[in-house]
Amino acid sequence: MILFERFGFTHTGHVTITVSSVSVISTLTTPNPKNLGFFLLSQQSLVQILIELQQNPNSCVLDSNFIKFLFNFQSLSPPPSSFFNYSYPISAPDEYSLFFANCEPQSKVSMDVRTELYNVDGDLGSWGSKDYLSAGVTQLPTIFSVFSVCYFGFLGVWVYVCWRNKGSVHRIHLLMGALVVVKALNLVFAAEDKHYVKVTGTDHGWDVLFYIFQSLRVVLLFTVIVLVGTGWSFMKPFLQDREKKVLMVVIPLQVLANIASVVIGETGPFIRDWLTWNQVFLLVDIICCCAIIFPIVWSIRSLRETSKTDGKAARNLAKLTLFRQFYIVVIGYLYFTRIVVFALKTIAAYKYQWVANAAEEIASLAFYIVMFYMFRPVEKNEYFVIDDEEEEAAEMALRDEEFEL
Template structure:
């Protein structure tokens, strides 16, 4: 029997490490003429009252060789603790080894239990008494065979009252967390509207966009809370996922747009955008559209599709490009302020603006670093029961970033950055000359 392609198996097992538990825990999937040796369906954190139910129908196995052995095709659960041992077994590349023969997996069933072949169905529920995080796989160890089948899966835990909880053990707290943060943003929006109304003369168009950003963030979190709530109690989002992705798209595009516009000094330093700044917006917005499409594909289809890894790579690449692109306008503004501060006779005012944009640059870098790297690290290393911690950390960091950014560029009639006396002006001129000497 030809051995299973180790690189394909390794990719499937590796991405099960990175995969966050799925959002909808009742799924109906269609597998068509699939020859992959392993297919990852989903990942779930079970308590001691966990259950997994798998229904397959319309099963058809086509092979260019002799009739495949039914016991070489089947479903199994793989715990996080057993991943390393299974990878070691696979790396040995024994030509006759099949992952279904491993003693480290939890067997569910093989096609031998289907009756009657070749077109058959099977329905069975299995308890998971050992708590932990498990990945649901389908393995095809039959050489040169393609599988077609309809798969229906349900994974859940039972709470103290015996009611099904379709959210993973580490995510069952998310509806409450998202709803709490949505209230924070609604309160934040109310405060921002009050500040704008009491300082009407200092309100710019950017402040209206910032208010829209807060509204979209609040609506996004409300939809996320409802989405998770319905998944928790019914196993499906009941359409709330559509609203979630809609408001997430608007919110992300608005966030990157606001950062770029503030970074260019639009409405603060100048009422227009230069050509290179317009190009940044023309790059960032289409890329954000692509990133959100990739996010929807990743979130809704799941890892069982053949191009799931590709869509993950697309999402990561686009996100990195956008994060880099929004930094350039801030750097351009800092450079422009440094040059004009030496020529227009208003050293103190320009030094204040220069310091402001330097601080904004550091805040943006810190926000991007935390949400892209630290949050990912938390999600990777946190125990399965505490997966909610990474979501909470991301929302706390986002709220802190919004508060700092909005405070720095708030509308105020007497801006302390520009209310400077003659002594401060002279000190600023000296500071700028020292800076020029250092450069």
């Protein structure tokens, strides 16, 4: 069984399959064309199919009552043409997986296959058009466009804040601004890419630009989190060796993850190593998420130790509070976008897969807003401007803590 594609159909869904240049070679007997063919399988029927095949290993899945049979090789034109082209309407709306099954032992099949899975908006004969995006993600072009506008507005606010506080602007603030630019452009190209797929059925519009800005956005985001978490630029003009090592690990791993993302996006589940690339992407993403936490923890530990010996106790305690809050924000962001969003994609009905994407973009925008607000360039930042009373209160608190210890 070879999985070609998974697609969410409405009541106007269609499947068109074109097969040509078919060649079947068997080392045993003459292959039975009834045992070679295509079928659709819903997620609900997948368990029944697995149980059925387990109970009777010699049975052919093409004979099962749990599949939506499309055609077998008996429908092919006679050799040497061996050609087939037909379109099937979907009578029961659902999310289906398109499979090819070869139930002939010791046989090898070679063929050219072109599949076309789509829903029809309205009446195709009048004003309707084909929608090549699955029923659950056809809203993505609009969602990405809306959020790109939000980020461009956010960029305008950030530029205004930096201009009003030019004396407090550091290099990290410029890098944060670049991150917003890349994120906004990434959403623009993502919207165009999905729209191109929706209209044409292929993903060869601006997909190259989408992957470029996707890679830049992820690498820049993790870099900014590490640099902000270490207090680079606005607290200290340098990075320690261990912090540099984190960046040297995270950036190459993100490049590898982006390569895996391109392979996953540009190919289908029918290629041999498609599942492996999915696992590589997941593993690398988890490693990077864990790695960027360490610099923040190191900063918290360093500030805690400094606050016990430095005379500016209140200032260090305020910075410690800032990094503790940032640590919680980063953990919350990573947990939501990696676990909650994955859970939404898993449990949501196929018609509402877009909800997971919308939730991820909302969480990302909220994270950007909180991070940029906490480390904004202002002359009188509440975390860094401490009066004498607060300084004395902090020193008293430190003395009481040392006395209790």
